[in-house]
Amino acid sequence: MQTKKSEIWVGVFMVIALCAILFLSLKVADIRSMGSVSTYRISAVFDNIGGLKVRSPVKVGGVVIGRVADITLDPQTYLPRVTLDIEQTYDKIPDTSSLAIRTSGLLGEQYLALNMGFDDPDMGTAILKEGGTLQDTKSAIVLEDLIGQFLYKSGSNDDSGSPATAPGAETPPADAAPGNGASHLPAADSGETPAHAAGQ
Numbered sequence: 001m002q003t004k005k006s007e008i009w010v011g012v013f014m015v016i017a018l019c020a021i022l023f024l025s026l027k028v029a030d031i032r033s034m035g036s037v038s039t040y041r042i043s044a045v046f047d048n049i050g051g052l053k054v055r056s057p058v059k060v061g062g063v064v065i066g067r068v069a070d071i072t073l074d075p076q077t078y079l080p081r082v083t084l085d086i087e088q089t090y091d092k093i094p095d096t097s098s099l100a101i102r103t104s105g106l107l108g109e110q111y112l113a114l115n116m117g118f119d120d121p122d123m124g125t126a127i128l129k130e131g132g133t134l135q136d137t138k139s140a141i142v143l144e145d146l147i148g149q150f151l152y153k154s155g156s157n158d159d160s161g162s163p164a165t166a167p168g169a170e171t172p173p174a175d176a177a178p179g180n181g182a183s184h185l186p187a188a189d190s191g192e193t194p195a196h197a198a199g200q
Contacts, residue, residue, distance in 0.1 A: 038088040040130045041069060044099045049080045050140025051110050052101055058084055058112045065090045068112065084112070093128045094119040100138035110140060 049071065058066035066086035074081045086093070096117030103110050117136075119125050128134070 039066065039085040040088055040091065041083055041085055042093075042128050042130075042132045042134060043081055043083045044134040044137050045074060045077070046080050046082060046101065046137050046139045048139040049082065050101055052082065052112070052140065053110075056109065056111050058086065058114055060090070060114045060116065065114070082112070091127070092119075094125055095128050095132065095134070096125050096136070097128075097134060098136035098138065099134050101140040103141075 052068065052071065054068050054071060056068040057064045058068070066084050068082055069085040070083040072081050072083070073079070093114070094117040096119070098115045098117065100113045100115070101110055102113045117125070119127065
């Protein structure tokens with residue numbers, strides 16, 4: 001009897017553990033529900049996507065409105081083309097909007113931050129539809145490049161502050177000291193010359 005109770009409790013704990021693992025997995029993947037959400041696709045081209053991956057979130061003001069659906073290399077320009085699945089609820093995105101690759105925290109995951117543009121038909125703007133392309137993009141910031149630029153600027157500042165170029169470091173003319181001594185020698189000679197003449 002005790003054995004059966006133990007087996008039942010072990011089974012209960014196993015079910016709870018599996019449910020917890022499933023919940024955490026869905027939380028990490030940021031899946032809101034098991035049902036499908038109606039979306040439309042747009043794309044954008046970047047110079048450098050850094051560590052951006054498929055399923056990375058697309059956010060507006062920190063709110064997730066879509067996901068990265070696909071990442072390919074444009075066969076003509078050889079630049080990364082990112083395809084986005086945007087929820088149909090957010091179907092009023094002007095083509096003047098901008099898309100930037102950001103990082104959550106210092107070493108967190110990368111995501112796409114969408115900054116909404118303006119919509120003015122008189123100026124030729126339009127709302128993005130299925131298959132539309134965002135033109136204004138900002139590539140990922142590469143940490144190694146930032147470190148290299150910082151070190152380069154630090155080295156340039158050290159060189160500009162070296163003693164060789166510091167003001168007041170010029171040496172005096174080489175003939176300054178001999179010139180002072182030479183001015184006393186004629187005085188001594190002029191004093192001896194009359195005495196020598198008197199003795200003669």
